[in-house]
Amino acid sequence: MFRLFSGFFGSDIGIDLGTVNVVVYVKGKGIVINEPSVIAVRRAQRGGRKEILAVGREAKAMVGKTPSGIETVKPLREGVISDFDMTEAMISHFVRAADDRRGFFSRPRVVVSVPACVTEVERRAVVDATLSAGAREAYVVEEPLAAALGASLPIHEPRGNMVVDIGGGTCEVAVLSMGGIVVCKSIRGAGDEIDSAIVSMLRLNHKLAIGEGTAEQIKWALGSVLPLEEELQIEVKGRALTDGLPSSILLSSIQVREAIEPIIQRISETVKETLESTPPELVRDIYEQGLVLAGGGALLRGLSQRLSKELNVPVFVAEEPLLAVTNGLARILENLDSKRPILNTVERGSF
Numbered sequence: 001m002f003r004l005f006s007g008f009f010g011s012d013i014g015i016d017l018g019t020v021n022v023v024v025y026v027k028g029k030g031i032v033i034n035e036p037s038v039i040a041v042r043r044a045q046r047g048g049r050k051e052i053l054a055v056g057r058e059a060k061a062m063v064g065k066t067p068s069g070i071e072t073v074k075p076l077r078e079g080v081i082s083d084f085d086m087t088e089a090m091i092s093h094f095v096r097a098a099d100d101r102r103g104f105f106s107r108p109r110v111v112v113s114v115p116a117c118v119t120e121v122e123r124r125a126v127v128d129a130t131l132s133a134g135a136r137e138a139y140v141v142e143e144p145l146a147a148a149l150g151a152s153l154p155i156h157e158p159r160g161n162m163v164v165d166i167g168g169g170t171c172e173v174a175v176l177s178m179g180g181i182v183v184c185k186s187i188r189g190a191g192d193e194i195d196s197a198i199v200s201m202l203r204l205n206h207k208l209a210i211g212e213g214t215a216e217q218i219k220w221a222l223g224s225v226l227p228l229e230e231e232l233q234i235e236v237k238g239r240a241l242t243d244g245l246p247s248s249i250l251l252s253s254i255q256v257r258e259a260i261e262p263i264i265q266r267i268s269e270t271v272k273e274t275l276e277s278t279p280p281e282l283v284r285d286i287y288e289q290g291l292v293l294a295g296g297g298a299l300l301r302g303l304s305q306r307l308s309k310e311l312n313v314p315v316f317v318a319e320e321p322l323l324a325v326t327n328g329l330a331r332i333l334e335n336l337d338s339k340r341p342i343l344n345t346v347e348r349g350s351f
């Protein structure tokens, strides 16, 4: 009987709806989807609808390689929805893929993480997109809060907990205490901007054109924010701007470090400004306990050491930085009903 009912209502699902990656967690199953936030569509003929060709990894493989008539869309920009219809299509695709007990009645309760500094309208857009994607109930929770829970910080205590989430579209810095956000700052200028800086540097200094996908791979292979014991080097292939022909150069981690330096400085400045506007009692806690880095940007070589030196606080990297928000969503789903009053940022929409 119980099984019948749970099948009737569908499962509880958490979605980290990131600018670069979408991670879907299903209660009782774990992470079932971890895919790029990209969708490939055939452009609409006059009056028609766009036809969805691929979502996630398959769509990302098409970026920069599509013929006319087909386009790849990243429906989120800087952490928020920039293309509502495509976001809804993407959520709907992933929720259906995650929930194998499909069917009309299989309507899950869905918690989606959103950047802390979004407007009420943007928050509502996420709830609406989730509900029209088939959720029975939709909630949103602020990303830094989820990341802090995922990193096992004692956010419910009267204690200063600091999280720096460096994602693809935004860098969010937040101080939490007693289950809520006390101070929060968000800047554009995270992973995507680092990739753009690498594209520009290669154009300017090496007259080589590359795509964003290649820039991201260069960042993974060579990205660092402090001198390395052994500097790295790889061959980069692209199109020469001089004669338009295929060409390659040898690129070193030193050149990449110089190119991304302004973005790293801005991140460091933002953390500093957040500390400056944090009440002194909480700053004392952070001085003693340190701050936690989350998001893919936390994987940049040397970032924790550099921030620790510049800010004079201990800096730790979350165990699985790319999954910190999802791990926090999992904690919320463990007991969604009891978490409702604690997470005052959670909003409910009903179908």
Ligand SMILES: Nc1ncnc2c1ncn2[C@@H]1O[C@H](COP(=O)(O)OP(=O)(O)OP(=O)(O)O)[C@@H](O)[C@H]1O
Pocket: 017, 018, 019, 020, 021, 022, 078, 079, 080, 166, 167, 168, 169, 170, 171, 190, 191, 192, 216, 219, 220, 223, 294, 295, 296, 297, 299, 300, 301, 321, 322
């Ligand atoms: N090893 C690595 N070194 C540097 N950057 C990395 C590494 N691995 C992943 N990244 C970067 O992390 C970013 C993705 O991180 P994450 O999944 O946390 O972002 P997101 O949640 O999709 O974005 P946002 O939270 O801004 O909406 C991408 O820019 C990716 O290139």
Ligand SMILES: [Mg+2]
Pocket: 016, 017, 018, 019, 143, 165, 167, 168, 295, 325
């Ligand atoms: Mg994120």
